[in-house]
Amino acid sequence: MTRLRTWLTSSDLAGIAVLALVIVVVLPLSLDIFRLNLVGKYLSYAFVAVGLVMLWGYGGILSLGQGVFFGLGGYAMAMFLKLEASDPESTKIQSTPGIPDFMDWNQLTELPFWWEPFRHLPVSLIAVLLVPTILAFIVGFAMFKRRVGGVYFAIITQAVALVLTVLIIGRQGYTGGVNGITDLKTMLGWDIRTDSAKYILYFVTCALLIGAIFLCRWIQRTKLGTLLLAMRDKEDRVRFSGYDVANFKVFAFCLAAMLCGVGGALFALQVGFMSASFVGIVPSIEMVIFAAVGGRMSLVGAVYGTLLVNFGKTFFSESFPQLWLFLMAALFIGVVMAFPNGLAGLYNDYVKPRLGRKRDLPSEPPEPKPLPATTPSHAPAAGWNPSVPRPRTDPKGVGPAVA
Amino acid sequence: MSNTDFVLAIEDLTVSFDGFKAIDNLNLYVDKGELRVIIGPNGAGKTTLLDLICGKTRASKGTIKFKNQEMTGLAEHRIVRSGIGRKFQTPSIYENLTVFKNLEVSFPRGRGVFGALKFKCTADVKERIESVAGEIGLADQLETEAGLLSHGQKQWLEIGMLLMQEPELLMLDEPIAGMSVRERELTAELLERICRNRSMIVIEHDMDFVKKIAHKVTVMHQGKILAEGAMEKVQADPKVIDVYLGH
Numbered sequence: 001m002t003r004l005r006t007w008l009t010s011s012d013l014a015g016i017a018v019l020a021l022v023i024v025v026v027l028p029l030s031l032d033i034f035r036l037n038l039v040g041k042y043l044s045y046a047f048v049a050v051g052l053v054m055l056w057g058y059g060g061i062l063s064l065g066q067g068v069f070f071g072l073g074g075y076a077m078a079m080f081l082k083l084e085a086s087d088p089e090s091t092k093i094q095s096t097p098g099i100p101d102f103m104d105w106n107q108l109t110e111l112p113f114w115w116e117p118f119r120h121l122p123v124s125l126i127a128v129l130l131v132p133t134i135l136a137f138i139v140g141f142a143m144f145k146r147r148v149g150g151v152y153f154a155i156i157t158q159a160v161a162l163v164l165t166v167l168i169i170g171r172q173g174y175t176g177g178v179n180g181i182t183d184l185k186t187m188l189g190w191d192i193r194t195d196s197a198k199y200i201l202y203f204v205t206c207a208l209l210i211g212a213i214f215l216c217r218w219i220q221r222t223k224l225g226t227l228l229l230a231m232r233d234k235e236d237r238v239r240f241s242g243y244d245v246a247n248f249k250v251f252a253f254c255l256a257a258m259l260c261g262v263g264g265a266l267f268a269l270q271v272g273f274m275s276a277s278f279v280g281i282v283p284s285i286e287m288v289i290f291a292a293v294g295g296r297m298s299l300v301g302a303v304y305g306t307l308l309v310n311f312g313k314t315f316f317s318e319s320f321p322q323l324w325l326f327l328m329a330a331l332f333i334g335v336v337m338a339f340p341n342g343l344a345g346l347y348n349d350y351v352k353p354r355l356g357r358k359r360d361l362p363s364e365p366p367e368p369k370p371l372p373a374t375t376p377s378h379a380p381a382a383g384w385n386p387s388v389p390r391p392r393t394d395p396k397g398v399g400p401a402v403a
Numbered sequence: 404m405s406n407t408d409f410v411l412a413i414e415d416l417t418v419s420f421d422g423f424k425a426i427d428n429l430n431l432y433v434d435k436g437e438l439r440v441i442i443g444p445n446g447a448g449k450t451t452l453l454d455l456i457c458g459k460t461r462a463s464k465g466t467i468k469f470k471n472q473e474m475t476g477l478a479e480h481r482i483v484r485s486g487i488g489r490k491f492q493t494p495s496i497y498e499n500l501t502v503f504k505n506l507e508v509s510f511p512r513g514r515g516v517f518g519a520l521k522f523k524c525t526a527d528v529k530e531r532i533e534s535v536a537g538e539i540g541l542a543d544q545l546e547t548e549a550g551l552l553s554h555g556q557k558q559w560l561e562i563g564m565l566l567m568q569e570p571e572l573l574m575l576d577e578p579i580a581g582m583s584v585r586e587r588e589l590t591a592e593l594l595e596r597i598c599r600n601r602s603m604i605v606i607e608h609d610m611d612f613v614k615k616i617a618h619k620v621t622v623m624h625q626g627k628i629l630a631e632g633a634m635e636k637v638q639a640d641p642k643v644i645d646v647y648l649g650h
Contacts, residue, residue, distance in 0.1 A: 224519035226508055230497045237495040237561075240457060241509050242483035242568060251516045 015300045016213055023206045023303075033195045040202040040270045042310040043209055045070075047263025049290040049302035050209070051256030054216050056288070057296035058225060059252040060232030061149065065157030066260050066287050068164050069132035071279030073261025075168075075175075076131055078274035079115060080124035081184035081192070101183070106173030115174075121188060128265040129258055136257030137250060144246035144253075158281050165280040180275020184268065192269055205266045212259055213299045219255070220299075228252060293335045295344025304343050406471045410435050410572055410602045411456070416465035418455060425451045427626035429465070433572070438594065438603045440613045443623035444646060449606045450492065452623070453574050456604075457489040458482045469572065484514070488570030492577050494557035498550030502541050502560060505549050506532045509564040531567065539563040539593065555586035559593065566597060573597070574604045579612055591615045 027039055048066050056062050088098040096109045103111070117123045139160060143153055168175045176182070184192065191197060219225050231238045231245055239245045268274045277283065286309075294305020312331055316324035339346045411433040418426045425448045433439050441449050454460040456467055458479040467474040474482055483489075497505050510531065513522030536542045539559040544552065549560060558578055565573055578594070579587045587609070594603065594616050607613050613620060613634065620637045622629040630640045637643055 219520065222520050223508065223513050223522040224516065226500065226504060227519055229499065230508055233499065234495050234497055236459075236491070237497070237564075238508075239479050240459075240483055240489050240491075241564065242480050242511060242514055244478070244480045244514075247516050248519070 012217060016210065016217070019213075019300050019303055020206070020210050023209075024203065028199070028202070033198055036202055037198045037270060038310075038314065039307070040198070040205050041267060042307050043202075043205045043303070044263045044267035044270060045287060045290060045310065046209055046303040046306040047212060047259045047266070048256075048287045049294060049306045050212055050216060050299050051259035052288060052291035053296055053299050053302045054219065054228075054259075055252045055256040056291060057298075058220065058228040058232065059249060060228075061249055061252060062154045062288070063157045063253065063256070063284075064154045064281070064288060065159075065161040065284050066256065067279045067281075067284035068157075068161050069136060069257040069260035070264040070267070070283075070287070071164065071168075071274070071276070072132045072135065073128045073264030074268040074274040074278060075181065075264070076118070076124055076127040076261070077265035077268040078181040078184060079118040080121060081187060081268065082181045083111075083115065083119050084187065085183055085185040100176070100181070102176040102179065102181075103173055108173045112174055125265075128261050132257040132261035132264075133254045136254045140250040140253035141246075144249040147246075149249075158284070161279060161281050161284050165276050168276040168279060176275070178276060180273055180277070181268075182273040182275075184272045187269070193272060198270065201266070201270050205270065208262060208266065209303065212262070213303070216255075216259075216299050224248065224251070289332050291342075293332065293342050295342030295346075297341065298344030301342055301344030301347070308343070407432075407468075408435070409433060409468075410437075410470060411604075412466075412468045412471075413456070414466050414468075416452075416455060416462055416467065418451065418460060418463045424626050426455065426462075429626065429628060431621065431628065433602050433604060435602055436598070436600070438598045438605065438616055438618045439621060440605045440607055440617035440619075441621045441623060442607065442610075442613060443629070446625075447623040448626040449623055450576055451626075453489060453576055453604070453606065456482075456574065457487055480514075483568070483570075484511070486569075486571040488565035488568055488573045490558075490561050490565055490573075490575045490578065492580070494554065494561050496549045496557055496560050496564065498548070500549055501546050502536065502549055502552070503532060503545040505560055505564055506535055506567050509567040511568045535563045535566050538566065538597070540589065555582045555590075558582065559590070562593070562597075570601065572602050572604070576606045577608065578605065579607065579609060587612055 023039070023043065028036055031039065048070050052063070052066060082100045086098060086100045091097045091099070091101065091104070094101065094104040096104055099108060099111050118127070139156070143149075143156060148156065169178050171177075186192060192201065220228075227238060227243065227248055231248060235245055264274070264278070267278070290306040290309050291302045292305070293309050294303065295301035309328070309331065313324065313328060316327045320327065335342060341348070409432045411431070413429060413431040416426055416429045416431075417424060427448075429448075429452070431452075441452070443449055451460060455462050456469075456474065458474065458477060458481075462475050465475070469482075469485060469487060472485065474485070474487070477485075497508065500508070507524055507528065510528050512528070513519045532545070533542065536545055539562060541552075541556060541560060541563065544556070549557065552560060558581075562573075562575065562578065575594075579590050582590060591612060594605070597603075605616065617634055619632060620634050621631045622637055622640075622643050624646050629646065630637050630643050
């Protein structure tokens, strides 16, 4: 109970509250629906970035194939929407009415059996969550139990991304190929293309994203979160403390994959199509860049990172069409070289100490050294603090714990 | 081999790396409550032996029985859970965590993924952490980040992390390397205290320290046991003097 209270009053929650304010109040009030819909699209990428904070920042496992899981979630959603858009009435000019248009173009005469379950929304939603998670479990189990890690794991995730892209593009009749699954119209009769639907979907995205951040923050604060960090730094010590390290890595990978799936589904709903161009190697690496720019230890930072990079992308590509890729690369290289902990690290090192001192001093006098405590206070603030350089004697509550 | 009273019984243990036998047909028995020190020149295979017992390295041949249970082939975390704790040569602690958290993570509860999610630091866990922290002399430093501890304190913390698991066999690889004279004395006392209800294997080079703590000494040389017995006997052994103590 006291732990809950200390958490609720800590800077974590403030960080999440500010983010919620920005995305739920400030952006909708200041942007037209076209721009807001773009932000909604970026926020669906933010799920991937949040997952990467857990997997890469906390678990130390770099996956360069998160687009796979984003894509699977997106395709699961898009398949449902496509089937609803392909009722016999609106597809009566096809040679086989009632199947998606791209199947008809590819001389398919009936719906493949594995498309059938996606006629039902609950099944499709479960697939959004479970298909990415199960694939992550299989890949993760096979790799981590064999102690494949680091660069080798990253390469294998790239291979998975490549395989899935080739598969999707190659099996055009079943997947829509390069074009993807387009022309998504309604969900259970509700037109997702209208402005009001876009607003609603935007707020649903915000709510789910904040829910996801809370879930991850909770996990970080459990023993599992501590173990992830411990594994990242001293894997052998964790193993020889009686833990099966592989299981924890599989968990982190599955969690990140599930978040990607949710993001993908929200992407398909808001953008109105899904294609292989969000599955492959390049988008997967871009997603890592989002997390890196935001700060890979910070859940909230990852969201800002995603927004910043994507705003940058939109802005540069509109203003400097020839240069924008170079500018994006410069942004990434600049951030990684100058601020290895991303935006969150920047905030923690420069902004927070100033804010914190003003705010904390009256309420909490600085303790130069923790006194011999007979009953340990066990303040969450004194836990992990990887982003702040160590030889610092900040008073409690100033330095550590990024949300 | 039939069942024995030994806590640890190693027989015909061999491990070869590309033909080089780091451990060569080794037999070793450790009694309950015994503090065994293993000494030997560099490359004698001491650390490899500990690696084999805790499962970090796999044996090419031979058996390792802990409480009459075969350990070769078990996964590392299973070996730990059956009661074998291992301290590494360089202090292996979680530098960014507080001392309290370091000990808490080592508490043997919530070791599965979902167990770890549900794990709560209840009163009995806290009590145990405080008693272990007292044992290793870090009761006043519970909220200190482990990376800020002195080298000796880090070594003690790692021993404390092992004590959290209450292992029946504790293996320490050079626990006093880099310690000051005073820290060495304290460590000797600590080892004597914690050895009361468990067996220990300690690798050490410092002969004064070995004399102080060892119940029995095993001298290793080129993957084999050269001599075994009380410190005085071993020190007087001409073979031992030749390969090791004489230098």
